[in-house]
Amino acid sequence: MSTGTVATFEDSLERLEVGWTHASPGEVGTVLREVCDDPAVGVELPYDGVELPSWVNTDPTPADLRDANAGITAAGIGIADYGSVVVQGTPDGVEPVSLFGDLHVAVLRESDIVSGMPEAFEWLGEEFRTGHDSAIIATGPSATADMGALVKGAHGPKDVHVVILDE
Amino acid sequence: MSKAREAKAAKIRQLMETEGDAVGTSTRGFNQGRYESVQTLDDYEGLKADAREIKEDAIDRLPELLDQLRDTIEENGGTMYIADDAADANRYIREVCEDKDAERVVKSKSMTSEEIEVNDELEAADVDVVETDLGEWVLQVADEAPSHIVAPAIHKSREAIADLFNETFEPAEPLETAEELTMFAREQLGELIEGADVGMTGANFITADTGTMALVTSEGNARKTAVVPDTHVAVAGVEKVIPSVEDLQPFIELIGKSGTGQNITSYISLLTPPVDSPTVDFDDPETPITETETDRDFHLVLIDNGRLDMRDDEQLRETLYCIRCSACSNVCANFQHVGGHAFGGETYSGGIGTGWEAGVEGLDSAAEFNDLCTGCSRCTTACPVNIDIPWINTVVRDRVNRGEVSEVDWLVEGLTPDEEPGGVSLQKRFFGNFETAAKVGSLFAPVSNWVAQSSVSRDLLERFLGIDARRELPSFQRETLKDWFDARDSRVQDATRTAVLYPDVYTNHVQVERGKAAVRALEALGVDVVVPDVRSSGRAPLSQGMIATAEDHAHDVYAGLAEYIDEGRDIVVIEPSDLAMFDSEYEKFLPEKSFQRLSESSYEVMEYVYGLLENGAPADALQTADGTEVAYHSHCQQRTLGLEGHTEAVLSDLGYDVATSDVECCGMAGSFGYKSEYYELSMDVGSELQGQFQTDETRDRTVVASGTSCLEQLDSLLRRPSRHPVELVAPRR
Numbered sequence: 001m002s003t004g005t006v007a008t009f010e011d012s013l014e015r016l017e018v019g020w021t022h023a024s025p026g027e028v029g030t031v032l033r034e035v036c037d038d039p040a041v042g043v044e045l046p047y048d049g050v051e052l053p054s055w056v057n058t059d060p061t062p063a064d065l066r067d068a069n070a071g072i073t074a075a076g077i078g079i080a081d082y083g084s085v086v087v088q089g090t091p092d093g094v095e096p097v098s099l100f101g102d103l104h105v106a107v108l109r110e111s112d113i114v115s116g117m118p119e120a121f122e123w124l125g126e127e128f129r130t131g132h133d134s135a136i137i138a139t140g141p142s143a144t145a146d147m148g149a150l151v152k153g154a155h156g157p158k159d160v161h162v163v164i165l166d167e
Numbered sequence: 168m169s170k171a172r173e174a175k176a177a178k179i180r181q182l183m184e185t186e187g188d189a190v191g192t193s194t195r196g197f198n199q200g201r202y203e204s205v206q207t208l209d210d211y212e213g214l215k216a217d218a219r220e221i222k223e224d225a226i227d228r229l230p231e232l233l234d235q236l237r238d239t240i241e242e243n244g245g246t247m248y249i250a251d252d253a254a255d256a257n258r259y260i261r262e263v264c265e266d267k268d269a270e271r272v273v274k275s276k277s278m279t280s281e282e283i284e285v286n287d288e289l290e291a292a293d294v295d296v297v298e299t300d301l302g303e304w305v306l307q308v309a310d311e312a313p314s315h316i317v318a319p320a321i322h323k324s325r326e327a328i329a330d331l332f333n334e335t336f337e338p339a340e341p342l343e344t345a346e347e348l349t350m351f352a353r354e355q356l357g358e359l360i361e362g363a364d365v366g367m368t369g370a371n372f373i374t375a376d377t378g379t380m381a382l383v384t385s386e387g388n389a390r391k392t393a394v395v396p397d398t399h400v401a402v403a404g405v406e407k408v409i410p411s412v413e414d415l416q417p418f419i420e421l422i423g424k425s426g427t428g429q430n431i432t433s434y435i436s437l438l439t440p441p442v443d444s445p446t447v448d449f450d451d452p453e454t455p456i457t458e459t460e461t462d463r464d465f466h467l468v469l470i471d472n473g474r475l476d477m478r479d480d481e482q483l484r485e486t487l488y489c490i491r492c493s494a495c496s497n498v499c500a501n502f503q504h505v506g507g508h509a510f511g512g513e514t515y516s517g518g519i520g521t522g523w524e525a526g527v528e529g530l531d532s533a534a535e536f537n538d539l540c541t542g543c544s545r546c547t548t549a550c551p552v553n554i555d556i557p558w559i560n561t562v563v564r565d566r567v568n569r570g571e572v573s574e575v576d577w578l579v580e581g582l583t584p585d586e587e588p589g590g591v592s593l594q595k596r597f598f599g600n601f602e603t604a605a606k607v608g609s610l611f612a613p614v615s616n617w618v619a620q621s622s623v624s625r626d627l628l629e630r631f632l633g634i635d636a637r638r639e640l641p642s643f644q645r646e647t648l649k650d651w652f653d654a655r656d657s658r659v660q661d662a663t664r665t666a667v668l669y670p671d672v673y674t675n676h677v678q679v680e681r682g683k684a685a686v687r688a689l690e691a692l693g694v695d696v697v698v699p700d701v702r703s704s705g706r707a708p709l710s711q712g713m714i715a716t717a718e719d720h721a722h723d724v725y726a727g728l729a730e731y732i733d734e735g736r737d738i739v740v741i742e743p744s745d746l747a748m749f750d751s752e753y754e755k756f757l758p759e760k761s762f763q764r765l766s767e768s769s770y771e772v773m774e775y776v777y778g779l780l781e782n783g784a785p786a787d788a789l790q791t792a793d794g795t796e797v798a799y800h801s802h803c804q805q806r807t808l809g810l811e812g813h814t815e816a817v818l819s820d821l822g823y824d825v826a827t828s829d830v831e832c833c834g835m836a837g838s839f840g841y842k843s844e845y846y847e848l849s850m851d852v853g854s855e856l857q858g859q860f861q862t863d864e865t866r867d868r869t870v871v872a873s874g875t876s877c878l879e880q881l882d883s884l885l886r887r888p889s890r891h892p893v894e895l896v897a898p899r900r
Contacts, residue, residue: 059457061456062456063452065456089442089444090444091444091461093456094444095394096444096445100447117416121412124437128412129412133441136436137419137431137437139430139432142433143386146300146320147348147349150345154388155357155360157387
């Protein structure tokens with residue numbers, strides 16, 4: 001990872017019209033408050049010193065998922081060339097939490113941004129061989145052109161925001 | 168016109184009217200998106216070569232990979248079932264649903280599930296099946312068939328979908344915009360997914376090392392389908408297995424770009440089921456998802472249904488490399504105008520659809536639409552796994568020919584000295600043996616032309632050969648290029664190079680002037696030219712699916728040119744479709760060394776002129792211009808060979824102002840536009856080129872085109888004349 005990779009990642013997000021914010025571990029709560037509408041659901045983040053604020057429901061029911069305006073999860077890696085985040089399914093529900101809300105907020109360590117797809121698949125190959133069983137390469141919001149024009153927000157989120165965790 | 172031809176023409180006409188606009192707008196958008204998005208790749212060709220290699224290896228080692236995959240899936244806690252055919256697959260899937268007492272199955276988009284028609288099986292067993300892909304759902308509500316392998320409802324306009332929804336669901340406020348329609352569908356389908364018992368997906372790829380499947384989607388319905396219910400059934404062809412997770416990379420980079428022109432689709436789901444994610448049980452909406460008993464069940468149903476036979480079929484095997492991206496549909500001029508309802512069989516559509524239908528459904532289904540491939544070859548460079556799609560179409564055509572009931576062969580017997588058994592249609596035999604017709608035509612010209620153009624003849628030609636009476640016939644010249652050349656002396660002393668000008672059948676008999684111009688241009692640039700008596704390339708029979716005849720031509724052409732090549736002569740070819748034979752198809756017919764020798768020695772005439780000028784030949788020996796405005800239409804096969812730019816460069820260097828068309832094909836495509844069942848489609852495709860050459864910017868430009876067919880088509884589309892670019896630049900005498 002180099003500064004160039006982060007800049008490329010940001011350019012890609014810009015092209016996708018996906019918002020992003022840099023934050024230190026202590027700032028994450030403030031950033032989340034700015035981008036999320038209530039009600040928000042989330043899955044605890046695996047980063048030292050980072051905790052989800054209390055207004056984020058981290059033990060959602062199906063009904064909570066249905067009503068969520070925002071879903072907050074970690075992302076394993078970011079892929080600079082594409083502006084993708086890789087969301088790994090876990091027993092505590094990263095996959096449904098990232099999928100049902102109108103907004104998906106992916107929190108990502110800056111050092112976990114890789115430059116391109118070859119690097120991403122090197123990482124993914126290792127992950128799958130060591131027992132992880134699901135990863136979604138998510139690029140921008142869900143979308144469809146099936147109704148005669150491009151619409152953002154088909155079955156999944158209508159919007160995505162990426163929080164880049166500075167270390 | 169025969170009844171069968173009339174019926175086919177009527178079907179095409181109706182689809183062009185009702186669905187052509189919607190299909191055309193989307194496919195042209197996808198195609199343009201492909202050109203743009205592949206530009207973002209550092210090494211597009213390298214990535215395609217990687218993808219190709221992975222598929223070749225995977226299909227080669229398929230039995231071994233399937234064994235490995237079965238072990239992996241079982242180790243992961245899932246079940247793998249290989250179904251021999253559709254009935255076998257359907258029975259298995261129905262039994263899984265019955266075991267679960269499933270009332271509703273939600274599906275994400277899967278062509279393979281369409282192939283086996285699993286919805287019918289489940290519905291007959293009282294299981295409610297819901298297509299959750301928005302396009303598929305539209306078709307399920309409308310009870311229509313997909314018209315495109317990736318965007319199934321591409322033939323329906325937004326207005327048509329709004330009418331459908333408003334009539335079917337009678338919403339309080341009538342739906343109108345794409346946004347409203349999408350949100351309505353999201354809501355309706357969201358509820359149906361919440362109550363589903365089984366989720367069924369396809370699989371774009373499955374890796375043997377980890378049992379990981381990749382689903383390439385954008386809507387998010389596949390994610391919901393896989394995560395919400397506790398039972399996941401994935402249905403895929405056996406050919407979807409690749410060795411490892413890392414092998415996914417080139418495909419993931421190529422599939423979206425090649426298909427809908429997106430850099431990448433919104434979601435690539437990589438799942439090794441049964442996954443750890445908790446199910447979302449909306450029957451128990453108040454219990455946190457982490458506390459739900461999650462006992463996931465996964466069934467991978469891999470379908471043979473003819474694929475293992477395709478693997479053993481040397482010609483159809485390549486079809487199994489197909490990743491169903493739809494590039495070959497989107498780039499295809501004919502597909503853009505009729506869509507998959509005409510250019511498709513039972514399940515699959517577009518160029519590669521022929522291979523799939525022939526392998527999975529049988530020749531009859533492939534024969535329905537196989538003729539719509541004109542062999543223009545624009546799909547070969549669009550295909551992310553480098554499949555020679557026109558060749559597959561040619562092979563299938565050949566097989567269809569051989570299986571056809573014999574027509575009255577005696578009628579054209581004298582004109583058809585081919586290598587084909589009885590059974591090839593009269594129409595195909597006539598076009599396939601065009602060289603002989605041309606010889607007779609020149610021999611008796613101009614009388615032969617008068618006779619051919621007479622109304623009685625045109626009626627007979629239409630009735631017996633299906634040659635459309637609205638099409639002007641080529642006018643055979645009494646003096647062939649060869650006659651003209653033999654009667655003159657070379658003007659070159661101290662030649663800088665020596666060359667053969669290949670007298671292709673059109674240049675020799677019909678468009679003789681472009682041949683003369685080529686000789687004059689080459690001689691003016693210091694090239695010693697000969698025009699030997701060499702047989703036609705075999706393009707004509709090949710395009711009719713007469714492979715044995717085409718191969719016979721290839722051997723004769725090589726024999727006729729080999730000594731000249733040994734003498735050090737370059738082979739200069741005017742007709743791009745013949746050069747494409749030398750550069751591509753002859754690889755199938757000639758020994759490797761012979762193919763290489765001929766291919767390496769052959770040049771398109773303007774490419775050759777370009778090379779001469781680059782190497783110091785005097786440009787002022789040609790007709791230079793001072794900004795003369797030219798509208799240029801290259802030839803489809805010439806573009807595939809990457810030789811469009813040479814003509815543009817020569818014209819620009821000589822002072823012409825060049826505007827080049829960007830349509831994929833002129834629509835004529837050899838004999839295609841002459842055939843009465845396809846005449847109207849040919850003209851419809853041509854109307855795009857017509858439009859491009861009639862804008863304010865282009866309407867007064869001098870029209871030049873490289874291919875015979877293109878010139879014939881342009882003559883029928885435009886009031887002003889058109890000619891080969893070499894005629895523009897060659898000295899007058």
